Amino acid sequence: PADSATQQIRLNQIGFYPNGPKTAIILSGVTGYYTVKTTGGKQVFKGRLKRCDEPALNGKYTSVADFSAFNKPGKYVLEVKGLGDSYSFEISKSIHDQVAKALIKAYYFQRVSVSLPEKYASKWARAEGHPDDKVLVHASAASAERPEGTVIASPRGWYDAGDYNKYIVNSGISIYTLLSLYEDFPAYTKTVKLNTPESGNGIPDLLNECLWNIRWMLTMQDPNDGGVYHKLTNAQFDKMVMPDKATTTRYVVQKSTAAALDFAAVMAQSARVFKQFPKQLPGLADSCLAAAKQAWDWAQKNRDVIYNQNVINQKFEPKIVTGEYGDRYVSDEFIWAASELFVTTGDDRYTKAVNIIPDDKMPLPSWSQVRLLGYYSILRNSGNLKSSFPGLDKLKKNLISFADDLTKGWDSTAYQTVMQTKRSNFIWGSNAVAANEGVALLQAYKLTHDKKFLDAALSNLDYLLGRNGTGYSFVTGFGSKPPMHPHHRPSISDGIAEPVPGLLTGGPNPGMQDHIKVPSTVPDEAYIDNDQAYAVNEIAINWNAPMAYLANAIEALQSQ
Ligand code: G3I
Ligand code: 9MR
CATH class of the missing domain: 2.60.40.10 (Immunoglobulins)
Structure with a gap:
């Protein structure tokens, strides 16, 4: 045609x-x-x-x-x-079976500190990058026990995005979202086979993949005080080279309250998930829970330590200019961590320490807005809470009315999608807004079995796979017109025409923070498939995760 x-x-x-x-x-x-x-x-x-x-x-x-x-x-x-x-x-x-699996397999391609053999990576096989076995404590993170320049080992993890750094805050929501897929659809998730080195070890492949990053996260906690370094990074972004060619010095930087709480939340969730595999993972659940509690305790004593790179760079060398993930408001992180610790332990000292429902607002999740992640966890585990949660009915009501609001008017819009109902949705990483709306709608569907929520969630999956203002299917390798030039260092430098598959690009955003001109500044058309356009065409672990959730959950629910 x-x-x-x-x-x-x-x-x-x-x-x-x-x-x-x-x-x-x-x-x-x-x-x-x-x-x-x-x-x-x-x-x-x-x-x-x-x-x-x-x-x-x-x-x-x-x-x-x-x-x-x-x-x-x-x-x-x-x-x-x-x-x-x-x-x-x-x-x-x-x-959506193939794309759903590829969206999870994409994390395998982001693995740090390991080579990807052809057996698992086919033509995207590559050498090991970033062993991260000799990482320096940056001046901003120096402590009595670990002075500046102390060498620590912090291997594994996933590359955050198109860059090669590892950020705790962004790992938080990413791991959470993927583990939630397992918590919501355990039977389905066990059938998802991904052909990775651990396949067949008795643990679902999705969880094997998460473990690669969780084990890295555990190394980011300082055992001396329970605090968690904000990120592991080079001083500057790497050149456009393959991982094994990117060999500049790596640092862990200042600890932060957001990192401690996101870490605590994810480790508490990990504890309850991995407890189900005592034979394969002896002791892991206990270690995760202990780590979660220590990070929580650190945050109680350090309630407002913000990671502000400008401030840090005025005081310390070398200057760090990579991604900041510098959330200034951590009340939502307290809510999330307290919720996860409460769900896992049943101990209401966590939910009593924090005002869990300060108001009826339901802000859509993102790396800097994590309140709903805690609410989702309380609601999905409401049938087997170890002690009762007084706000349960209120949370349920608020989530359903939030989902109702999301569905208002979507079938009048020009593309018949929930995503198109709000102009303000088209920010950096807008495709994750669409995906996270889908996740929220599916949480409401699980609570109500009202089919309108399922159909509305599917409208955003359709949006992401082509029914949108750009004509692209935003997942590499899938659809007739997928992105071919994502801002993703391996895809740019591996000499292979097709980008690494299963990656969701950032999506329409008229901001042009990358100074690459987009063909249109109409919000939902502001997109270009250009590998320098990181404000619209990068990939990121926190964008793939809700998309993986959405596609896989809809696969799991398809007969309904
Ligand atoms: O939320 C506001 C919105 O209220 C406002 O209307 C709009 C107008 O510009 O801006 C919105 O904020 C934007 C925010 O993304 C939305 O999440 C900021 O302008 C924008 O600067 C911010 O971008 C972040 C970007 O880093 C730059 O800091 C992205 O969220 C974040 O995903 C991205 O993350 C990077 C890492 O730093 C490094 N690794 C790659 C990764 C992905 O690009
Ligand atoms: O590759 C970097 C990407 O991961 C970040 O999201 C982006 C914004 O922080 O920055 C990219 O790196 C660019 C840097 O900011 C400016 N010089 C060119 C780099 C590659 O495009």
Whole structure:
């Protein structure tokens, strides 16, 4: 099909469930008929286009082809007379199975301190990078027991993003979200086979993958006081080279309250998850819980230690100019850590130490806003809490009304997605906003079994896989028009045309913080597939995680 035609028709480029909703958006807003044809050209369905109620953010009207009634598995295209054919798509059970797995396997490709053999990494095999067995304590982190220049070992973990550094704050929400997939869908998750070195060891592959990063996180705690270093980093971002060629000195920097609390939250959650594997992981759950408690205690004594790189760089050398993740407000981190420690231990001294529900606000999760992560945990474990939580009904009510708000008006928008209801969604990492909205909607679905929440969540999955203002499917390797040039050092420097697969790019953001001009500054169109455009086309562990949750949860729920 002519590219101009396919560009006019926006749909999930992977496909649809036989009994699920199926829509495509026609940009020109034409009315009249559309047809669904087999890839061999045989017409199998015909419907009328309907104009969407609201214009897109660019002011233009679109129309929608709703062919949900057509449910026969197969490979098809959608044709609009006078415009042409869409990309081909499939109707099938388990339609997102491959992309869902790849979104988790992507973390294997981010592994630090290990080579990736061809057996697991196919053509993206690469040498080991960053052993991180001799990391220096930076001046900003110096203590009596560990003065500046002390050498510590802090191997493993995942590269945060397109860069090669390791950040505790961002690991927090990433690990949490992936472990939540297991907590919410244990039976499904056990069936997810990823072909990684640990496969078949009796632990689900998703959890094996998480362990690679959790074991690194544990090394970031100073055993002398329980505090947690904010990040492990070079002084400056590496050049665009493969991991094994990036060999500058690595440091752990100042401890922070946010790092301690995110660490405490994740270790408390890890303790209850890994307790289920005592034979394979003897002692691990206990170690995680002990680490969580120590980090919590440190944060109680250090309630407001903010990681502020400007301040640090005025005092210490070498200056550190890599990612900051410098959250200035940590009340939500206290809520999250207290919630996880309470759920795991049943001890209400944690929930009594913090005002868990200071108000009825339900801020969408991000690396700097983690309050709902705690609420999700309390709610998902509400059936087996070791002691009662007085605010339970209130939390449940607030979460459902938050999900109700999210669904308001989504089917009037120009792309018929929840993501498009708010202009302010299009920030750096906007694709994770779409994915996290999907996760929130699925939490509400789990509580209510109200199908409108499931359909709304699926609308954002469709958004991320092609039904959007850019025409891209935002996951590398998946869909007819995926990103080919993510801001991802291995993908840029490995000499292989296709980027590492299963990576979700940041997505539309008109901010141009990277000074790369985007073709349009309309918020939902502000995107370019350029490997220098880190404000729209980088990848990151905290963006892949909600996308992995969304795609896998929907796979797990597909028959409902
Ligand atoms: O939240 C505000 C919003 O209220 C406001 O309307 C909007 C207007 O610009 O800005 C929003 O904040 C933005 C924030 O991202 C949204 O999460 C900031 O401008 C923007 O600077 C900030 O960007 C962060 C970026 O680092 C720069 O610090 C991203 O969140 C964060 O994901 C990104 O993380 C980087 C690491 O530092 C280094 N490793 C790669 C990673 C991914 O790019
Ligand atoms: O590669 C870096 C990416 O991971 C960060 O998100 C981004 C913003 O902090 O910075 C990137 O590094 C660039 C640096 O900021 C400026 N010089 C060029 C670097 C590569 O594009």
